[in-house]
Amino acid sequence: MKLFPFGHATHPQWQMAAGLVLAQLRAQMARPDYAGAPTLGLLYITDHYAGQARDILDHLSAELPLVTDWTGTVGVGICAGSAEYIDEPALAVMLCAVPPHQYRVFSGVAPLGAGEGMGFEAHAALVHADAQTPELAELLAEMAGRTTSGYLFGGLASSRGPAVQFAVGGNGNMRGQGAASGVFSGGLSGVAFGEEVALVSRVTQGCQPVTAQRRISSAEGNVILSLDGEPALDLLLRELGLSLDEPQEAIATLRATLVGLTSAGSQAVDRTGSFGTDVRVRHIIGLDPGRRGVAVADQVEAGMPMAFCQRHARAARADLMRVCAEIREELEPHEMSLSTATALAADEALAAPSPARRIAGAIYVSCAGRGGPHFGGPSAELQIVRHALGDVPLVGFFAGGEIARHHLYGYTGVLTVFTA
Structure with missing residues (x-):
């Protein structure tokens, strides 16, 4: 050719x-x-x-x-x-x-x-x-x-x-x-x-994962409610070292943080600590303090592996x-x-x-x-x-x-x- x-x-x-x-x-x-x-x-x-x-x-x-x-x-x-x-x-x-x-x-x-x-x-x-x-x-x-x-x-x-x-x-x-x-x-x-x-x-x-791989335990629509049995918002704040008592610092970091999602049965993070090719990166579009959830720009389901990431x-x-x-x-x-x-x-x-x-x-x-x-x-x-x-x-x-x-x-x- x-x-x-x-x-x-x-x-x-x-x-x-x-x-x-x-x-x-x-x-x-x-x-x-x-x-x-x-x-x-x-x-x-x-x-x-x-x-x-x-x-x-x-x-x-x-x-x-x-x-x-x-x-x-x-x-x-x-x-x-x-x-x-x-x-x-x-x-x-x-x-x-x-x-x-x-x-x-x-x-x-x-x-x-x-x-x-x-x-x-x-x-x-x-x-x-x-x-x-x-x-x-x-x-x-x-x-x-x-x-x-x-x-x-x-x-x-x-x-x-x-x-x-x-x-x-x-x-x-x-x-x-x-x-x-x-x-x-x-x-x-x-x-x-x-x-x-x-x-x-x-x-x-x-994007590079900034937290370990987690599995979505419960979700509703585009809101992740729990990860590995723990409220999703609590886990996110803890792993990023943030507190809602200091909103300006928290918002700046959260705006730079995204979510890497993949289908149930797959791996979001490989053995090298990088994302696999099936991972879809989506924005965090909101927080749900009442339900301690994290809203993302995609539909999510229980059983999906995910990891928080940054560009x-x-x-x-x-x-x-x-x-x-x-x-x-x-x-x-x-x-x-x-x-x-x-x-x-x-x-x-x-x-x-x-x-x-x-x-x-x-x-x-x-x-x-x-x-x-x-x-x-x-x-x-x-x-x-x-x-x-x-x-x-x-x-x-x-x-x-x-x-x-x-x-x-x-x-x-x-x-x-x-x-x-």
């Missing part, structure tokens, strides 16, 4: 940014190591361009007539290569050289599996969603159920304006789309991939390096020839993509609360990824929530690579 062409740029005028991106794409498509005729485009824009989303899509579609299918969304920030564009006008495009019979673009007006009639079977899916969609968790679970692996990856659009999504299939009009422009708001959209499209995906957590830049950096290393290890052969080993060694020095790693392109969806500043400097998060994987084609965005499997996460990153 050849490398996926990609381009990115920032400019106050979207036409200038699009021109710079198109120049990058065309230059790469002319090179023998990049795909020359890809048909699937991924488009991510910052919310500075949200009002011109339709014009941007129309322009790119006209300039790249071989690209018949598009998907993407908007973020308060986007990323490409080793660069992060946060709170500035920017766009990024990656053209994926995936066999046309091995993917399907979908949206709310052209759902996955509706009227296909061509034997396509979804194995996994890249999903973009609107956070305001009713019963979003149920919709994600239903979407995961339409894939053979049950694996989704992606995130929620984040925008201070329109939360737009891009979804164009075939010749520009998906069945059922009618006269729609390919720019949507609300619901889910994205692209499903068949089994022949090899993907490796990992979730990296951004932790050092742990987030270490965990991102860990998932990148896992992807590298999965892609590198256990036994290699001398020439392959030499290529890998050179790749380490030059941070260039290596055929031995077989990465054609990557998608990275990170939380809008992460990004370079959380990791110590501008573009620091993406530079960690680049250092670990090499200078591979990569695009993505900073989301209002991250999607992996059928779960909706917060403060995480979801890194997915296309492999040969």
